[in-house]
Amino acid sequence: MGAVKSKRMPRAVRERQMMDAAVQTFGQRGYRAASMDEIAELAGVSKPLVYLYLHSKEDLFSACIRREAEALVAAVRAGVDPELPADGQLWSGLRAFFTHTAENPDGWAVLHRQARSHGEPFISEVVVMRDEIVAFVTGLIGAAAREAHRDPALVDRDVAGLAQALVGAAESLAGWANDTPGVSAKEAAATLMNFAWAGLENLMHARPWQPPADAS
Amino acid sequence: MGAVKSKRMPRAVRERQMMDAAVQTFGQRGYRAASMDEIAELAGVSKPLVYLYLHSKEDLFSACIRREAEALVAAVRAGVDPELPADGQLWSGLRAFFTHTAENPDGWAVLHRQARSHGEPFISEVVVMRDEIVAFVTGLIGAAAREAHRDPALVDRDVAGLAQALVGAAESLAGWANDTPGVSAKEAAATLMNFAWAGLENLMHARPWQPPADAS
Numbered sequence: 132m133g134a135v136k137s138k139r140m141p142r143a144v145r146e147r148q149m150m151d152a153a154v155q156t157f158g159q160r161g162y163r164a165a166s167m168d169e170i171a172e173l174a175g176v177s178k179p180l181v182y183l184y185l186h187s188k189e190d191l192f193s194a195c196i197r198r199e200a201e202a203l204v205a206a207v208r209a210g211v212d213p214e215l216p217a218d219g220q221l222w223s224g225l226r227a228f229f230t231h232t233a234e235n236p237d238g239w240a241v242l243h244r245q246a247r248s249h250g251e252p253f254i255s256e257v258v259v260m261r262d263e264i265v266a267f268v269t270g271l272i273g274a275a276a277r278e279a280h281r282d283p284a285l286v287d288r289d290v291a292g293l294a295q296a297l298v299g300a301a302e303s304l305a306g307w308a309n310d311t312p313g314v315s316a317k318e319a320a321a322t323l324m325n326f327a328w329a330g331l332e333n334l335m336h337a338r339p340w341q342p343p344a345d346a347s
Numbered sequence: 348m349g350a351v352k353s354k355r356m357p358r359a360v361r362e363r364q365m366m367d368a369a370v371q372t373f374g375q376r377g378y379r380a381a382s383m384d385e386i387a388e389l390a391g392v393s394k395p396l397v398y399l400y401l402h403s404k405e406d407l408f409s410a411c412i413r414r415e416a417e418a419l420v421a422a423v424r425a426g427v428d429p430e431l432p433a434d435g436q437l438w439s440g441l442r443a444f445f446t447h448t449a450e451n452p453d454g455w456a457v458l459h460r461q462a463r464s465h466g467e468p469f470i471s472e473v474v475v476m477r478d479e480i481v482a483f484v485t486g487l488i489g490a491a492a493r494e495a496h497r498d499p500a501l502v503d504r505d506v507a508g509l510a511q512a513l514v515g516a517a518e519s520l521a522g523w524a525n526d527t528p529g530v531s532a533k534e535a536a537a538t539l540m541n542f543a544w545a546g547l548e549n550l551m552h553a554r555p556w557q558p559p560a561d562a563s
Contacts, residue, residue, distance in 0.1 A: 295520050295522075296519060322508040325546050325555050326543055328546060333545045
């Protein structure tokens, strides 16, 4: 408001700028090709400052994975309204997921492509996040199944398998949506609802798909 | 039949033994931890012979990815009977996929985990295989949709998205089935049919899931 601008920014602001630059660079160019020079330049800070704050390229990459994983999990949790009926919860969670991955394509590339391509310790970081998402989806499907009928025909292992299928499908679709011009987050979410919801709904009402009688 | 056993095996047999040993070692211990000594010992041949036939650890790993990818694609293609109705084709293809990944857990670990964790050129090898599977599934879903109604409400992009969802779900479930004691190939395939089929069938008959009216 007319005050003299300080050249000294709060540490948190600087760190965020560095992390933003790092996610963009790692996501677009990959872990190996990304240089600390490039990241520092994009963040508008000196390279020694990046090392001072974030220590090493490996630490910086790990910090990016953690930040992007937390943001994605938070976006999905915030998107689900627990007051909605089961299909509304699933729809709102998928909308939140695909909106977040569409709006943060570099972050999604870091999590889904880069973090898995460079061995440990990065894979472990992203596995923790994936397990958290699977647990959350398992809870959603389990709650919906209990809501649908009192004598649960869906055993825990079925619910666990369905959650794995849903998460795997969402991961695959998010990559496809980001790589395919013109696919919106809503369209990707609707594709997955169409794919998944009718089957889940049938299962929850104990109407499973039956293999043909002659199949072993 | 009583003849003196030759100590000289045909080259093809030796190579297969080496490749079997390499897939087992890479799949169980990972690319980096696997040693050529270990692979040679497991194959019952000398280390120089492995190098003579397969040149380097990198070439050997690439050869394993190619062999396992070809075997998986061939198993899925062979499993689908084109005379069956659409759900029978999908069911038989999924049975073949999960049977193959259950019977070849080391091969599946090489394709799904190891090949993606060690950068290029390995990722490209496995992406080629995945694209081939997606194209095959796209063909199956497209044919089923055309069979179901003459005026296709399912546009090509929808079919492409559904194929991505199905392949992603199958990949995720195969890893879960191999890591979870007692999950059979049939159970994994039935989980995915339950998840996917009802939705696909509705779509093919132009009965899509509709978002709630108040959702944007």
